[in-house]
Amino acid sequence: MLEITSLKDGIVIDHIKAGNGLKIFNLLNLESLEDEVALILGASSSAMGKKDIIKIENHTDLNLDAVAIIDPSATVNIIKDEKVVEKKSLELPEEIEDILVCQNPKCVSTSERSVKSKFELLHNEEKSYRCVYCGHIYDVEE
Ligand SMILES: [Zn+2]
Numbered sequence: 001m002l003e004i005t006s007l008k009d010g011i012v013i014d015h016i017k018a019g020n021g022l023k024i025f026n027l028l029n030l031e032s033l034e035d036e037v038a039l040i041l042g043a044s045s046s047a048m049g050k051k052d053i054i055k056i057e058n059h060t061d062l063n064l065d066a067v068a069i070i071d072p073s074a075t076v077n078i079i080k081d082e083k084v085v086e087k088k089s090l091e092l093p094e095e096i097e098d099i100l101v102c103q104n105p106k107c108v109s110t111s112e113r114s115v116k117s118k119f120e121l122l123h124n125e126e127k128s129y130r131c132v133y134c135g136h137i138y139d140v141e142e
Contacts, residue, residue: 006082007055007057007079007082008057008079008081008082009057009058009059009079009080009081010035010055010056010057010058010059010060010079011055011056011059011060011062011076011077011078011079012053012054012055012056012076012077012079012084013053013054013055013056013067013074013075013076013077014051014053014074014075014076014077015045015047015048015051015073015074015075016051016052016053016054016071016074017048017051017052017071017073017074018041018042018048018049018050018051018052019052020052020070020071020074021039021040021041021052021053021054022039022041022052023070023071024052024054024066024067024070024071024074025037025039025054027066027069027070027099028062028063028066028067030054030056033056033060035056035057035058035060036056036057036058037054037055037056037057038053038054038055038056039052039053039054040052040053040054040055059078062076063099064076064088064090065093065096065099066099067090068090068091068092068093069092069093069096069099069100069127069129069140070140071090072090072091072092073090074090075087075088075089075090076088076089076090092121092124092127093121094120094121095118095119095120095121096117096118096119096120096121096129097116097117097118098116098117098118099117100117100119100129100138100140101117102117102119102131102133102134102136102138103136103138104131104134104136106134107131107133107134107136108133108134109131109133109134115133117131118131118132118133119131119132119138120132122137126139126141127139127140127141128140
């Protein structure tokens with residue numbers, strides 16, 4: 001396997017379904033991180049065919065809910081001294097605060113800056129969320 005950067009300390013989000021890597025990268029706003037971030041698209045995987053991987057230098061306080069929303073089957077590895085010290089499993093959060101933006105332009109969470117967006121999980125398999133303010137259904141798959 002092609003090893004693009006080996007990480008001494010940091011976080012590796014592995015087994016991301018091919019195509020979801022960029023979505024996670026964008027949702028987590030990783031381009032604004034000061035730390036070094038590697039986004040690897042279409043890496044070959046014996047189990048999955050193709051997968052995406054995100055590597056982040058340093059132990060940034062990562063919003064794992066955002067990762068779970070996009071791809072709950074991804075795995076998150078915490079690396080210390082080049083070894084995996086912890087694996088975190090992801091679950092779709094029951095509630096999401098301040099990550100998704102309501103698509104309803106009239107929603108109070110989009111018009112009032114002081115109101116944080118808040119969604120509750122409506123349907124697990126369809127990964128749909130409902131805005132608690134206006135009832136708008138947010139379909140993550142789209
Ligand atoms: Zn709303």
